[in-house]
Amino acid sequence: MRGRLRFCLLVLLISADASAFTPGESLTLGVFAYRPDTILQERYAPLADYLSEQVGVEFRLEVLNQDAMNRAVAANQVDLFLTNPSHFLQIRSERSLSGVLATLIRRSDNVSTTSLGGVIITRADRSDIESLEDLPGKIIASPGIHFLGGYQAQVLELKDAGIDIRRQNLVRYLDTHDRVVRSVLSGDSDVGFIRTAILEQMEHEIPDLFDQIKVLNRQELSEFPFVVSTRLYPEWPLVALPHVDQRIVRRVASALFAIEPEDPLARIMDIAGFSPPADYQSVEYLARTLRVPPYDQMPQVTWVDVLDQYRLWVVTTLILLILLVASSLWLGKRKRQLAIEQKRLNRLILSWPQPMLMLKSGVLMDANRAAMDLLKHRSVTSMLGRNLASFSPVRQDDGQVSYRKLEQLLAGVEADRVMQSEWLLSRSDGSDIYVDMTLAPIHEKGETDPLVLCSWYDITVRKHAEQRQRLAASVFDCAREAIFITDNHGMVIDVNDAYRAITGRSRSRALGRLPPLPMDEGISVFSSARSQGFWMGEFPSRHPNGDELILSATISSVRDEQGDVTHFVGIFSDISRLKEQERKLRVMAHYDALTALPNRVLFADRLQQAMALTRRQGSRLAVAYIDLDEFKPVNDAYGHRAGDQLLVEVASRMRTELREEDTLARLGGDEFAAIIMDVQDQKTLETLLARLLVKISAPAWVMDHSVEISASIGYTLFAPVQNEQLLEELDGDQLLRQADQAMYQAKQQGRNRYVRFAGEVVQASSAGQSAGGSPLAE
Numbered sequence: 001m002r003g004r005l006r007f008c009l010l011v012l013l014i015s016a017d018a019s020a021f022t023p024g025e026s027l028t029l030g031v032f033a034y035r036p037d038t039i040l041q042e043r044y045a046p047l048a049d050y051l052s053e054q055v056g057v058e059f060r061l062e063v064l065n066q067d068a069m070n071r072a073v074a075a076n077q078v079d080l081f082l083t084n085p086s087h088f089l090q091i092r093s094e095r096s097l098s099g100v101l102a103t104l105i106r107r108s109d110n111v112s113t114t115s116l117g118g119v120i121i122t123r124a125d126r127s128d129i130e131s132l133e134d135l136p137g138k139i140i141a142s143p144g145i146h147f148l149g150g151y152q153a154q155v156l157e158l159k160d161a162g163i164d165i166r167r168q169n170l171v172r173y174l175d176t177h178d179r180v181v182r183s184v185l186s187g188d189s190d191v192g193f194i195r196t197a198i199l200e201q202m203e204h205e206i207p208d209l210f211d212q213i214k215v216l217n218r219q220e221l222s223e224f225p226f227v228v229s230t231r232l233y234p235e236w237p238l239v240a241l242p243h244v245d246q247r248i249v250r251r252v253a254s255a256l257f258a259i260e261p262e263d264p265l266a267r268i269m270d271i272a273g274f275s276p277p278a279d280y281q282s283v284e285y286l287a288r289t290l291r292v293p294p295y296d297q298m299p300q301v302t303w304v305d306v307l308d309q310y311r312l313w314v315v316t317t318l319i320l321l322i323l324l325v326a327s328s329l330w331l332g333k334r335k336r337q338l339a340i341e342q343k344r345l346n347r348l349i350l351s352w353p354q355p356m357l358m359l360k361s362g363v364l365m366d367a368n369r370a371a372m373d374l375l376k377h378r379s380v381t382s383m384l385g386r387n388l389a390s391f392s393p394v395r396q397d398d399g400q401v402s403y404r405k406l407e408q409l410l411a412g413v414e415a416d417r418v419m420q421s422e423w424l425l426s427r428s429d430g431s432d433i434y435v436d437m438t439l440a441p442i443h444e445k446g447e448t449d450p451l452v453l454c455s456w457y458d459i460t461v462r463k464h465a466e467q468r469q470r471l472a473a474s475v476f477d478c479a480r481e482a483i484f485i486t487d488n489h490g491m492v493i494d495v496n497d498a499y500r501a502i503t504g505r506s507r508s509r510a511l512g513r514l515p516p517l518p519m520d521e522g523i524s525v526f527s528s529a530r531s532q533g534f535w536m537g538e539f540p541s542r543h544p545n546g547d548e549l550i551l552s553a554t555i556s557s558v559r560d561e562q563g564d565v566t567h568f569v570g571i572f573s574d575i576s577r578l579k580e581q582e583r584k585l586r587v588m589a590h591y592d593a594l595t596a597l598p599n600r601v602l603f604a605d606r607l608q609q610a611m612a613l614t615r616r617q618g619s620r621l622a623v624a625y626i627d628l629d630e631f632k633p634v635n636d637a638y639g640h641r642a643g644d645q646l647l648v649e650v651a652s653r654m655r656t657e658l659r660e661e662d663t664l665a666r667l668g669g670d671e672f673a674a675i676i677m678d679v680q681d682q683k684t685l686e687t688l689l690a691r692l693l694v695k696i697s698a699p700a701w702v703m704d705h706s707v708e709i710s711a712s713i714g715y716t717l718f719a720p721v722q723n724e725q726l727l728e729e730l731d732g733d734q735l736l737r738q739a740d741q742a743m744y745q746a747k748q749q750g751r752n753r754y755v756r757f758a759g760e761v762v763q764a765s766s767a768g769q770s771a772g773g774s775p776l777a778e
Contacts, residue, residue: 026058027244030069030078032087032236034143034150034195035176037063044082046268054255055248065175066146070094073241080252082238084195085283086148086292091239093294100237101249102256102274108200108225112261112272115224115232118153119199120216121184121192129190132161132217136168141180141189144173145292148283149195150180153230156286157217178202185212196226201270233286234278339379355435355456358442362387362410365451374435374456376427388454391425393432413439413452422459434463484515486568490526493567502551502574504544515570516541516551529555530565538575550576592666594644595651603665603673607732610663610675615720620679624689624715625739626654628670628696629751634707642703649702650709653695657688673736679717689713689754697752710752714742717756 029051031044040063048061064072066087072078073091082104083091091097105112122129129138135158143150158165165171174180177194181202184192203209217229224232238256240249256274259266266273288295307314355371357364364387367380375391377383383391392402405421412419423437435456442451476483482499484492495510503516517525518539528535534556541549553572557565590602598606607623614621628650635643647670654672655664663675679685696711716738718730742757749755 026060027079027248028060028062028072028077030062030064030072030081030083032069032081032083033063033065033176034084034147035178035198035201039178043269046265050259050265051252051255054258055251057248066144076241076243078241079244080238080240082236084146084148084236085234085280086152086287087146088237088239089280089283089287090146090293096242098240098242098244098249100239100277100280101253102238102276103234103278104236104238105272105275106197106226106235107261107266107270107272108197111223111225113224113226114235114275114278116149116235117196117219117226117228117232118149118151118157118230119194119196119227120154120157120229121181121194121199121213122190122216123184123187124212124214126190126214129216132158132163135165135191135216136163138169138190139188140165140169140171140191140193141174141183142171142193143175143177143180147193147195148233148286150177150193152286152290152292153195153233154193155290157230159290181209181213191216196228200226233282234280237277237280238274335378357388357454357456359388359410359439359452359454362389362406364388371456374427374433374458375425376429376431393424393426396424397422397434409439410452413441414450416441422463423456425456433458434460481571481573484510484570486515486526486570488565488567490514490523490568502549502572503541516553516572525555526568529557529568533557548576549574550579595648595666597651597655597672598663598665600665600667603663603667603675604732604736606663606665607675607735610677611718611730611732611735614677614718618720619677620717620719622676622679622685622715622717623735623739624674624676624692624713624754625736625743626672626674626692626696627712627743627747628672629710629712629747631670631709634702634709638703638705638707642705642707645702646700646707646709649700650696653698654692657691657695673739685715686754689715693752693754712743712746712751713754714739714744714746715754715756716742 029044029048031040033040041061044063045061048059051057051059062072062078064078069078069081069083069087070091073081073095080101081091088100103114105114106116107113120132120135128134142154145151155165172183172189174183177198180189180192180194181198183189199209199213199215206212215227215229219228219230221228221232240252257276259271259273261272263273284295287293352368353370355374356368357371358366363385364383367383369380372378372380372383375383387403387406389402389406392406394402396402396405402424409419409421418441419439421437423435425433425435427433436459438455438457440453440455442453476496479496480498482502483496484499485494486492491512492510492515493512495507499505499510499515500507503510514523516539517523518537520539521528521537525535525537534554536554538550538552541551543549551572552575553570555568555570558567558569560566590599591597592599610621613619628647631643631646634646647666651664651666651672654674658664658674658676661677665673667673676685676688692713693711697708699706699708701707716735718735738757742755746753746755
């Protein structure tokens with residue numbers, strides 16, 4: 001009775017809003033691909049049909065992985081989507097959403113739930129893995145880091161147990177829960193993370209599944225129908241994007257809430273229906289705790305936040321700062337007053353611009369302001385009463401101890417001589433300064449201990465210039481880069497040791513000649529350096545022993561005070577090894593290491609170029625997707641080395657069948673792709689594909705065994721002259737996906753055959769058949 005009332009209400013709502021929708025309008029329902037596409041298409045296609053019937057608008061189902069879902073949402077290519085709660089939080093943080101329409105209700109037998117959790121599994125025969133404490137160091141399989149039930153719930157549970165698998169374990173991300181279960185069963189992974197309900201669903205495919213695996217940290221939760229290892233979180237939300245008409249949103253919500261557990265649709269989908277939106281705060285708490293998107297970034301804290309949070313402390317600190325500034329100003333004022341008074345008492349030599357000091361027995365008795373400024377003291381009184389050597393480092397530049405050298409100079413002054421010497425002083429700020437010091441006696445009659453007048457002349461700039469000159473000479477001689485100096489005509493006048501080592505020329509052979517220069521520019525590089533100030537470039541050269549070099553050089557002009565160029569200075573280094581390493585890296589980035597065929601990156605680039613060439617020439621090309629049949633049994637039976645040898649052999653066979661202008665690439669594993677240029681007609685193309693099937697299926701000798709495999713080939717045609725407007729919208733990825741879809745049809749039709757993609761229809765031929773030589777047409 002209750003179901004009847006809901007149905008009547010739904011009919012009334014549909015009738016009330018029927019005029020709001022345009023005939024032929026369609027909406028896209030996106031479903032997150034947590035299991036293989038075929039399973040999800042079979043499970044959720046009835047839901048799209050049901051919504052189309054109930055809402056009055058056609059609903060199209062799209063099964064999308066996370067990246068595809070993100071792009072589709074960003075481009076408004078989906079109108080409603082059903083995904084896991086963690087992915088929903090991430091999308092909500094990046095896009096404006098209208099809120100959750102409903103939460104999915106799953107069921108097992110006659111028990112339903114709106115919650116999900118994580119399951120931690122391992123093989124039943126693994127006696128070394130019995131509890132969570134046994135997990136550190138083990139290889140873990142997970143569908144992906146953004147899966148709530150397949151990764152995040154388990155990580156939080158382990159973190160609460162003191163285990164951080166993100167630091168202690170190798171985690172493999174396999175995209176779907178089915179792959180995780182099969183990876184654990186095959187022994188490729190020690191432990192698997194999956195969401196609840198997966199084991200129960202896969203039990204239909206693998207009847208003895210629960211005998212082959214065991215569940216770690218199993219939770220006994222009453223009224224929860226699935227095995228679980230973690231705490232529970234809300235089930236998947238169904239969300240509508242803001243651009244969807246609100247009347248459609250209301251009708252979709254009404255249709256979802258009208259689904260009863262006993263309805264055929266609910267039984268097909270193995271659900272109990274949909275409930276009002278659940279509270280997803282527990283999922284937000286999990287994301288914040290694990291620092292996963294959208295909470296993987298630290299929040300921005302502004303000064304306004306700080307002032308609001310610590311208002312009292314800020315006010316107190318400001319008051320203290322004001323008091324401190326006031327005290328500093330008052331102290332500064334007092335010091336200035338004392339300095340003025342001190343100046344009044346010292347008028348003997350205060351006005352002399354050159355630093356002057358009065359010494360008595362080597363002790364400073366008086367000094368003018370210039371001396372005080374030179375030593376960066378704030379007052380003369382801080383200097384008085386100290387030995388002159390106390391303003392100096394322990395040793396002078398010539399190695400003599402400062403005290404002893406000063407005693408020798410004062411001894412000369414006592415003998416009525418004027419003494420001069422270079423002296424190193426230490427300023428109050430810790431810096432050093434060089435002076436030319438002059439000591440002269442001041443005699444007074446009857447004085448037993450005469451005064452000494454000391455004057456300083458700052459020579460720091462000169463000393464530093466001398467040091468820089470010595471350093472430049474040292475750098476010139478010791479640098480590992482070749483350095484040369486030429487006259488204004490480009491003739492070498494000096495070189496360093498690195499120049500001789502790199503070029504193989506002795507100093508006598510280098511001087512008076514041109515340095516190594518690029519063959520195409522020659523001495524014109526000096527004209528560039530003269531006009532622009534420098535020239536920089538890379539060019540090949542040759543060592544006298546015959547070795548080829550690649551040099552990276554910079555030539556700069558040196559000008560005099562009038563701005564005229566007097567010399568050129570050049571620096572170059574041998575970058576031959578670097579260039580060779582760059583070449584190797586380019587090869588590694590674009591070619592498969594095993595078969596030496598182009599990899600997916602280079603294949604995509606060549607496909608774009610081939611499509612552009614085909615458009616310009618008005619010709620045709622074909623893209624073939626080749627997957628080896630029965631390759632895994634060979635790999636399992638004889639080992640990975642045998643599998644690698646077989647892949648190399650098959651790649652070589654296929655390459656010999658293709659023309660030079662065609663491209664054969666290895667996409668990964670046992671999957672290959674080919675670009676076949678300038679296709680003349682259907683018969684010629686299919687003859688080539690048939691030859692490929694024959695070549696691949698021929699027996700191969702690997703690891704002392706004769707093995708036989710076959711291949712399934714899907715291909716698609718690109719012919720701009722047939723339908724230019726449609727094909728302009730195609731890109732390389734779409735062509736490859738079309739060929740991939742056709743390949744899967746070849747697999748389903750018995751393997752060892754090729755299938756052509758033609759929109760929704762594929763045309764198949766086995767290795768011994770041909771579709772004839774009809775013209776190429778879609």
